Amino acid sequence: MLSSVLWILGPILESLILLRGTQGHFLKKYKLFYVYVVWVLVRDLSLFAVYHVWSSGYAYVYWYSQFLSILVGCGVVWEIYRAALGSYSGAARMARSVLLFLFVITMSRIVVAAVTSGKWLPGQTTLETEREFRIVQLVLLAGLVALLTYYAIPAGRNLKGLIAGYGIFLATNLVQLTLRDFLGDRFQNWWQYIQPATYIFVLLIWCQTLWSYAPAAESRPESRIELSYQSLACETKKRLRAAGNYIVKAIRS
Amino acid sequence: MNLELYFLVSAGALLLIAVLLIREDLRHRQDQDTFRAEVASFNSDSLAGELSVRIFRAEDSEFVARETSPSVARAFRQERTVLAIEWLRGVRGQVSRLFRSHLKTARLNPDLSPVGELRLGFQFLAFQLTTSILYAVIRIRGPVRAARLVLFSLDLYEKLLKMAKDLSPITGTAVSAEFLELSPRAGNRSAVR
Numbered sequence: 001m002l003s004s005v006l007w008i009l010g011p012i013l014e015s016l017i018l019l020r021g022t023q024g025h026f027l028k029k030y031k032l033f034y035v036y037v038v039w040v041l042v043r044d045l046s047l048f049a050v051y052h053v054w055s056s057g058y059a060y061v062y063w064y065s066q067f068l069s070i071l072v073g074c075g076v077v078w079e080i081y082r083a084a085l086g087s088y089s090g091a092a093r094m095a096r097s098v099l100l101f102l103f104v105i106t107m108s109r110i111v112v113a114a115v116t117s118g119k120w121l122p123g124q125t126t127l128e129t130e131r132e133f134r135i136v137q138l139v140l141l142a143g144l145v146a147l148l149t150y151y152a153i154p155a156g157r158n159l160k161g162l163i164a165g166y167g168i169f170l171a172t173n174l175v176q177l178t179l180r181d182f183l184g185d186r187f188q189n190w191w192q193y194i195q196p197a198t199y200i201f202v203l204l205i206w207c208q209t210l211w212s213y214a215p216a217a218e219s220r221p222e223s224r225i226e227l228s229y230q231s232l233a234c235e236t237k238k239r240l241r242a243a244g245n246y247i248v249k250a251i252r253s
Numbered sequence: 254m255n256l257e258l259y260f261l262v263s264a265g266a267l268l269l270i271a272v273l274l275i276r277e278d279l280r281h282r283q284d285q286d287t288f289r290a291e292v293a294s295f296n297s298d299s300l301a302g303e304l305s306v307r308i309f310r311a312e313d314s315e316f317v318a319r320e321t322s323p324s325v326a327r328a329f330r331q332e333r334t335v336l337a338i339e340w341l342r343g344v345r346g347q348v349s350r351l352f353r354s355h356l357k358t359a360r361l362n363p364d365l366s367p368v369g370e371l372r373l374g375f376q377f378l379a380f381q382l383t384t385s386i387l388y389a390v391i392r393i394r395g396p397v398r399a400a401r402l403v404l405f406s407l408d409l410y411e412k413l414l415k416m417a418k419d420l421s422p423i424t425g426t427a428v429s430a431e432f433l434e435l436s437p438r439a440g441n442r443s444a445v446r
Contacts, residue, residue: 090365097367151360152353229364233373236355240376243348247341247384248407250305251400 006196007048013203014041017210026158026213030083032075033162037206039072063126070133076166077140083159084148084216090229091151095144102143106136131177138170156216161209165202172198308337309400330395337396338388345384352377 014037021027027034043065050061081099085092110132145163148155155163176195180187307313314333318326355373359365390399 088360089363091360093363093365094367094370151356153360229359229362229366229369232355232358232362233366233369236351236373237376239351240348240373240380243344244380244383246305247344247387248403250340251309251403252407 003192003196006200009200010196010203011041011044013200013207017206020211024213029213030079032079036072036076040069043069066130070130073137076162077137080159080162081144084153084155088153091147091153095147098143098147099140102139106139127177127181131174134170134174134177138174141167141170154216157209157214159216161206165205169202305340308333308340309396311397314397334391334395337391341384341388341391348380
C-alpha cells in the first residue's frame, strides 16, 4: 500500500514541477534539467504500466531504463555548471579543467574495471555497475560545488535547489546501492520503501525551489575586468610572499 | 567489506556537505574595487608595524624575569603570548581577505590560467598551514621560545637548501626562489613593503 502511494506520488510531483516551469516560462532556462524530469516522468509511468501488464519483464525494463536515466542525469550536472558559471568566465575556465580531470580519473577507473572484467561491465552485478556511474556523477557534482564555494559564486534559489536535490539524490542512491549490494535480499524489503521515499523528498525540494524563477544576482558589468589576469596573479603572489617574509623577519629581528 | 564501508562513509559525508550547502548563503560582493582596496590596506596596515618586532624578542622577557617576581614574569609571558597570537591572527586575516578578493576578481577574468590559480591556491594553503603551526607553537611555548624554534628550523632549512644547491645548482636555486625568500637577503625591509 505504502509503496503504491510512493509510486503514484512521484509522477504527481514531477508533473507539478513541469507545470510550474511551464506557467513561469522558465523551462528554457534549465532545459537539461527539465528534459531529465520529463524522462523520469515517462519512465515512471511506463514502469507502472509494465509492472501491471508484463510483470516478468519488469526487472529487465527497469535496469535498462535506469542506465538511460544515469545518462540523462549527467545533463543535470551540466545544467548546474551552465547556470552557475554562465556569467563567470574565469571560474568556468577553471571548472572545465578541474571537471575534465575528475571525469578522466573516475572514468578511467570504470574503463579499466570493464576491460578486465571480461563482460565489458565495471561491476560484477548491474547494481555495482550503476553505483560506479553514480560515483562519477557525484564526484563531478562535488567538484563543481567545491569550485562554486571556492570562488564564492552566488547561487539563486533555483540553482541551490538543483544542487541540493540532485546532490541528495546521488548521495542517498549511492548509500542505498551499497547497502543493497552488501546486505543482499535482507535490505530489499527496506529498499523498496527507502528508495522512492528519498526520491519523493528530492522532488519536494525541487518543487519548493523551482516553484518560480529565481536566478542568482548578476555580477555587475561595471565591476568587470580592467586588470589582466597575469598582473592580478602577480600582485597576489607578491603579497603572499611579502606576508611570509614579514613573519620571518618579525621573528628574526 | 572495507570498500563497501568506504563508499558508505564517503556518500554520507557528501550528503552532509549537500545539507550544509542548503543552509549556506553564498554571498556576492564587489570584485575589482575590493581587490584594489585590499592591496592598498595590505600595503599600509599593521603588517609594517614596529610592534611585531618586539613581540618575539627575548630582551623584554629576560628583563621582567630578572627584575620582578616569578608570578609577574609568568603574567608577562602570558600577555606576550596573547599579543603574538593576536598579531599572527591579524596577518592571517589580512592575507585571507586579500586572497578572497583575488578570487572574486579572478572568477570574472576570461584569461584565468588554471595552472596559475592552482599554484596560487597551494601557495595560500602553504601559508595558512605554516602559520597554523606557528600559531600552535606560540600557544604552547610562548612567542620567545617559538621564535627560537622557528629560527632553528629556518637555519636547518637554509643548510639543507645550501646542500641541495651544492648537489644540484639549478634545482636548488629554483626551489629557494619558489618558496619563501628565506635567505638573509629576504630580511631586507623593502622586500616586505
